[in-house]
Amino acid sequence: MAHSYEKFNQALRLLNARLELTGAPSFNLVICGGTALAATGLVPRTTTDVDIVALLDDEGELLDPAPLPQALVREANEVALDLGLPKDWLNNGPSSGDGGLFRMGLPEGFVERLTCETIGKKLTVGFISRYDQIHFKLYAAVDQPGSYHAADLLELRPTDQELLAAAGWTRSHDPSDGYLQGLQWFLKEFGYEHLIAGV
Structure with a gap:
């Protein structure tokens, strides 16, 4: 079932709140696909999930998102239950497996083109560029x-x-x-x- 970006924005904010509540580490997610298209106003449409293509460390270096950190997955599963979303609403599909985008190499200058948004103390997201x-x-x-x-x-x-x-x-x-x-x-x-x- 497809949802608007507002629904996934709500999910990300709840995810941040849960990460804060449980004392989990902070995470910087790099998001592509339909959620990024909608969030940046490039293509207004609904989407079924939030696709993570990479993670970022605090120095701005890209990290492999496969597998996703357990603390992140655990709280995302709780958000799914709270909001009636699919269990895999937050996933690393684009970068999973040996043929994933991260391991094959992202376009040059990728990080510099991200549009970053702070969701809360424990969560920031970077939406990929046009x-x-x-x-x-x-x-x-x-x-x-x-x-x-x-x-x-x-x-x-x-x-x-x-x-x-x-x-x-x-x-x-x-x-x-x-x-x-x-x-x-x-x-x-x-x-x-x-x-x-x-x-």
Whole structure:
């Protein structure tokens, strides 16, 4: 079931309160996907969860979010019960497993482009930028033809230069001929055939 960003904002604030109550460590979450699109006003839409692509330490260095810290998971599960959300409303899906985005490498300058918000004493979130959304959404749209990722990408109105940069990044993650064919098909299908020679 999809919810508005306001619902997940409420969930994050309750999560912070629970972390404070239990004396848990502080966490800095880096969030991508639909929640980040809605929170930053890039694409107004509902979403089903909060996708964590990375964690940040107090010095601003990116950390692998797989697995998520137990204290965070424990309190997120309690928030799910309190608000009637799915148990995995807060998850590291984009960076889970060996093929996850974090372990494969995030776009250069990623941290500097984050939009950060302090939820409370125990929780801050960094929403990824439009530029990085274009990278992630292109990768997902080619990998999952017919999904909502293509619609999100088109809503972001990428320039030719942004799409070429994103295409290069995705190709560094998946250099296979199959992926290249899917990328070329996507560019042709959505009116970017003139960029095919550049990928």
